[in-house]
Amino acid sequence: MQGAYAINKLKQDSSHKEKMADDLPNVLLLGTPSVFKAYEREFSEKYHFLKPGESSIPLHQFLSTHAGSVKAAFCSASSRVTTDVLQSLPELRFIMNSSVGVDHIDLHECKRRGVKVANAGPIFSEDVADAAVGLLIDVLRRISAANRFVKAELWHQNGDYQLGHKLGGKRVGIVGMGSIGLDVAKRLNAFGCIISYTSRNEKPHVKFPFCPNIQELAAKSEILVICCALTDQTRHMIDKSVVLALGRDGIIVNIARGAIINEKDLVECLLQQEIAGVGLDVFENEPDVPEELLELDNVVMTPHHAVMTDESLRDVYELVVRNLDAFFSNKPLMFEVTRV
Amino acid sequence: MEAMGVLMTYPMSSYLEQQLQNRFTLFRLWNLPNKTHFFNHNAHNIQAVVGSTHIGADPELIDSLPALEIVSSFSVGLDKVDLAYCKEKGIRVTNTPDVLTDDVADTAIGLILATLRRICEDDRFVRSGLWKKDEFKLSVKFSGKKVGILGLGRIGTAIAKRAESFNCSISYHSRSEKPESKYKYYPSVIKLASNCDILVVACALTEQTRHIINREVIDALGPKGVLVNIGRGAHVDERELVSALVEGRLAGAGLDVFEHEPQVPEELFGLDNVVVLPHVASSTVETEMAMADLVVGNLEAHFLKKPLLTPVV
Numbered sequence: 001m002q003g004a005y006a007i008n009k010l011k012q013d014s015s016h017k018e019k020m021a022d023d024l025p026n027v028l029l030l031g032t033p034s035v036f037k038a039y040e041r042e043f044s045e046k047y048h049f050l051k052p053g054e055s056s057i058p059l060h061q062f063l064s065t066h067a068g069s070v071k072a073a074f075c076s077a078s079s080r081v082t083t084d085v086l087q088s089l090p091e092l093r094f095i096m097n098s099s100v101g102v103d104h105i106d107l108h109e110c111k112r113r114g115v116k117v118a119n120a121g122p123i124f125s126e127d128v129a130d131a132a133v134g135l136l137i138d139v140l141r142r143i144s145a146a147n148r149f150v151k152a153e154l155w156h157q158n159g160d161y162q163l164g165h166k167l168g169g170k171r172v173g174i175v176g177m178g179s180i181g182l183d184v185a186k187r188l189n190a191f192g193c194i195i196s197y198t199s200r201n202e203k204p205h206v207k208f209p210f211c212p213n214i215q216e217l218a219a220k221s222e223i224l225v226i227c228c229a230l231t232d233q234t235r236h237m238i239d240k241s242v243v244l245a246l247g248r249d250g251i252i253v254n255i256a257r258g259a260i261i262n263e264k265d266l267v268e269c270l271l272q273q274e275i276a277g278v279g280l281d282v283f284e285n286e287p288d289v290p291e292e293l294l295e296l297d298n299v300v301m302t303p304h305h306a307v308m309t310d311e312s313l314r315d316v317y318e319l320v321v322r323n324l325d326a327f328f329s330n331k332p333l334m335f336e337v338t339r340v
Numbered sequence: 341m342e343a344m345g346v347l348m349t350y351p352m353s354s355y356l357e358q359q360l361q362n363r364f365t366l367f368r369l370w371n372l373p374n375k376t377h378f379f380n381h382n383a384h385n386i387q388a389v390v391g392s393t394h395i396g397a398d399p400e401l402i403d404s405l406p407a408l409e410i411v412s413s414f415s416v417g418l419d420k421v422d423l424a425y426c427k428e429k430g431i432r433v434t435n436t437p438d439v440l441t442d443d444v445a446d447t448a449i450g451l452i453l454a455t456l457r458r459i460c461e462d463d464r465f466v467r468s469g470l471w472k473k474d475e476f477k478l479s480v481k482f483s484g485k486k487v488g489i490l491g492l493g494r495i496g497t498a499i500a501k502r503a504e505s506f507n508c509s510i511s512y513h514s515r516s517e518k519p520e521s522k523y524k525y526y527p528s529v530i531k532l533a534s535n536c537d538i539l540v541v542a543c544a545l546t547e548q549t550r551h552i553i554n555r556e557v558i559d560a561l562g563p564k565g566v567l568v569n570i571g572r573g574a575h576v577d578e579r580e581l582v583s584a585l586v587e588g589r590l591a592g593a594g595l596d597v598f599e600h601e602p603q604v605p606e607e608l609f610g611l612d613n614v615v616v617l618p619h620v621a622s623s624t625v626e627t628e629m630a631m632a633d634l635v636v637g638n639l640e641a642h643f644l645k646k647p648l649l650t651p652v653v
Binding site for chain 1: 442443446447449450451453454457458459460462463464465466467469471472478479480481482483484501502504505506507601602604606608609615616617618620623624625626627628
């Protein structure tokens with residue numbers, strides 16, 4: 001009797017699970033959002049994910065075969081959402097993006113098709129700003145280089161360690177004054193930096209001086225911190241002329257998108273010592289990093305980790321769940337992207 | 341003033357060395373083939389000692405310089421100068437406060453970020469060519485954390501101001517509570533350590549603060565706690581700290597100073613949650629110059645019988 005009971009219960013459980021899976025809303029998973037890996041179990045208890053990444057057939061085939069009726073997608077910055085992709089998803093009405101950057105999504109086409117897009121909003125801003133400040137102090141004060149020096153047992157008596165440069169009093173130009181730029185400004189202001197910024201439009205609530213263009217900002221700054229979105233206007237905005245305007249003592253920190261900087265120009269300037277140092281969390285062709293940078297002591301590089309803290313990942317998990325739930329129950333979304 | 345003899349104890353700054361050379365008769369206490377010979381011949385010509393965090397002015401040195409009038413330290417910390425002995429002998433002492441406050445505070449925050457956010461480790465990861473997009477180790481957020489500061493002097497206050505801009509809550513322990521301070525005071529280091537996520541050592545080294553960070557304090561800070569030291573190596577019981585880090589009883593440490601510089605416990609070299617610096621918290625071009633100018637300014641004031649710029653004794 002016990003055996004039969006056990007088998008029956010198993011059958012009930014698995015059909016119950018199937019039923020539950022059928023009840024769970026379908027969400028298309030595009031790319032590999034880090035938050036998905038970290039919270040896969042929790043996510044899978046709430047939604048049924050269609051995973052083209054785990055299939056051997058090409059994306060378009062997968063979409064037309066399996067995702068024809070899917071209404072919502074959860075997308076990472078590594079997955080390009082193009083017109084072609086959208087065409088294969090006629091029922092799609094919502095894309096929840098795991099990053100702040102939406103340069104990989106054809107926003108125009110989404111708007112045309114009535115597909116709402118939401119991103120991470122200001123959720124990561126503090127962590128990204130902290131990373132920017134950390135990179136800047138590291139480059140100026142040679143923290144990573146010094147850490148390497150000591151751990152290689154090179155610190156001897158009378159060892160003349162190369163001096164760094166003071167942060168206080170430096171003129172900092174912030175490129176892009178969204179929530180990240182504002183958080184960076186607030187922090188560097190406390191270090192005694194003199195802050196200016198450039199942005200698509202002047203921000204009346206921001207008390208720091210505004211510069212109408214990047215050349216002017218570079219000319220009056222010693223440090224540039226790139227905090228803007230990647231768009232057609234900002235692609236390769238930081239090129240040789242901007243670096244030269246910044247000057248030989250200049251430092252650039254980029255925690256936005258690699259393509260905002262003309263990487264070839266930057267490498268050339270570093271090799272010719274037309275710039276004093278750089279701190280980079282992002283690169284044009286991640287995970288490829290220009291080989292020349294790997295040998296330089298005045299360069300600090302992190303692998304696109306500015307948002308990769310326990311806390312931010314938890315915050316974005318909660319946001320994604322909140323937004324997917326909101327979409328499926330017809331409630332307002334948080335951080336909907338309305339610009340095209 | 342070229343007649344005045346100044347003894348530099350250590351090659352602490354080539355800029356300072358040059359400035360002293362230009363104005364005084366400079367003697368150097370390093371690379372001496374015969375110390376006794378040196379003192380026999382020159383001691384009576386030396387009116388000033390310029391000391392550093394490595395070698396200051398202890399009773400032995402003071403006694404060997406009968407013409408000594410002033411000790412001008414190239415540092416703000418005076419743990420290497422026997423202040424009581426100087427006072428007894430009528431020897432003036434100056435240091436270099438204020439000019440290095442910003443740099444030291446910046447280093448403290450830099451160490452916090454480097455440790456919590458694993459910047460040095462990430463940089464090493466990228467340089468080694470190991471970056472695969474789907475591999476990552478999460479780091480710890482700094483903004484909003486509880487920062488505990490040991491010693492709320494000029495440097496401690498500057499650290500607090502910076503940490504506040506990261507929305508951190510600030511608490512401190514000091515010899516005495518500062519009524520004008522808006523930060524929360526804890527009457528003991530242990531209470532401070534128990535109530536913060538990041539503990540920063542920013543006080544002076546005295547008999548009372550030697551090994552103030554001991555096993556008990558480390559335990560109170562706990563396995564998620566991070567220690568940052570920009571004070572003096574001797575503030576921390578280094579052996580206890582090392583074993584806590586190796587055994588995972590502390591989440592990480594950012595250290596600019598060590599008990600026996602330039603020796604650093606080699607157990608720390610393999611730990612990716614530890615960032616170590618070679619005592620460089622004030623080592624910037626700008627501040628080195630400002631400190632050197634202050635040392636020279638104090639010496640000149642003394643020899644011209646004018647008020648000292650930054651006297652301690």
